[in-house]
Amino acid sequence: MDPLAPAFLLIASLLIGVILQFVKAFPDNSYLVLNQYVIYVALPAVGLIHIPEIEIQTDLLYPVASAWIIFFMAIVLINMAGRWLSWSRQTIGCIILTGGLGNTLFIGYPVAETLFGQEGLSMALLMDQSGSFVIVSTIGIAVAGIYAAGKTKKRALLRQVVTFPPFIVFILAIIMNIAGVTTGGIVLDVLDVFATTLAPVALISVGMQLKFRQRGYDLQPMSVGLIYKLLIAPAILFVIYVLITGGEGVAVQASIIQAATPPNITGSILATTYGLNPRLASQMVSVGIPVSVLTMAFWYVIIA
Numbered sequence: 001m002d003p004l005a006p007a008f009l010l011i012a013s014l015l016i017g018v019i020l021q022f023v024k025a026f027p028d029n030s031y032l033v034l035n036q037y038v039i040y041v042a043l044p045a046v047g048l049i050h051i052p053e054i055e056i057q058t059d060l061l062y063p064v065a066s067a068w069i070i071f072f073m074a075i076v077l078i079n080m081a082g083r084w085l086s087w088s089r090q091t092i093g094c095i096i097l098t099g100g101l102g103n104t105l106f107i108g109y110p111v112a113e114t115l116f117g118q119e120g121l122s123m124a125l126l127m128d129q130s131g132s133f134v135i136v137s138t139i140g141i142a143v144a145g146i147y148a149a150g151k152t153k154k155r156a157l158l159r160q161v162v163t164f165p166p167f168i169v170f171i172l173a174i175i176m177n178i179a180g181v182t183t184g185g186i187v188l189d190v191l192d193v194f195a196t197t198l199a200p201v202a203l204i205s206v207g208m209q210l211k212f213r214q215r216g217y218d219l220q221p222m223s224v225g226l227i228y229k230l231l232i233a234p235a236i237l238f239v240i241y242v243l244i245t246g247g248e249g250v251a252v253q254a255s256i257i258q259a260a261t262p263p264n265i266t267g268s269i270l271a272t273t274y275g276l277n278p279r280l281a282s283q284m285v286s287v288g289i290p291v292s293v294l295t296m297a298f299w300y301v302i303i304a
Helices: 005-020 030-053 058-084 089-099 104-149 154-162 165-179 185-196 198-209 219-244 250-259 265-273 278-303
Strands: none
Touching (some): 030 104, 030 265, 058 089, 058 250, 089 219, 219 278, 250 278
16 A cells, blocks of 8 residues: 555545535434444454454553553543533543544554554554554443433443443454454455445544534633643653653554554544534544644654
């Protein structure tokens, strides 16, 4: 694949989504259908392909732990900031789900491969599949339920998690991993087709939610969320991995760069599906993507 292909696909997908807003054949809430497709079909396909193949080694703990550290710190710091700034529960939940997870799948993969080669791509894959995917499938759905409904009964919350399609697939994929069973043959071919639709369909959904004629952006929560995601999150990993533990090599470098990727598209879709400030969720992705070009370059200069 041409190195510029991911960038062109990203721009094309967002543009298609924007154009479809003006096609009368598409209802205003068409993006919700695309969101459900991503959650029920494309995301599970990605999990079934990659999770059974993950092999955890000592130096791979860096990328594996990265997404979890960033997400849990987001829960703590975004909650503190949101309460101090008097945000609604929906806004706090939206920023946690978008700012607490990086776009390792669509932005992170090509960036990691370009900067660090095949080894860097492997680190990005680990961070995505053992981190972002698992978080969205488990804690992410719990966070969405809590902030969407306020006080949620534990039984209802547990039911939301265990019936969430990516979580079911995650459990199945873990069993396959333990049993040494990987996806292959015609099943792999079919899953590959569905998996490749995740990024463009998700981005088209984001494009369909962009409203350029709206009066202003939610600047305060969006700014706080992007500052956390693009600057504070990679800084946290830099302090822990480099300054405290003395880590080095591609595993550490790739983890920090992945931490600086823009907000997670699937997290945005999850926030939108649960009514957690959908407009802000879309803005976090659409603004975060171009801004992250500068911040990833900044962090690469720091760690190179």
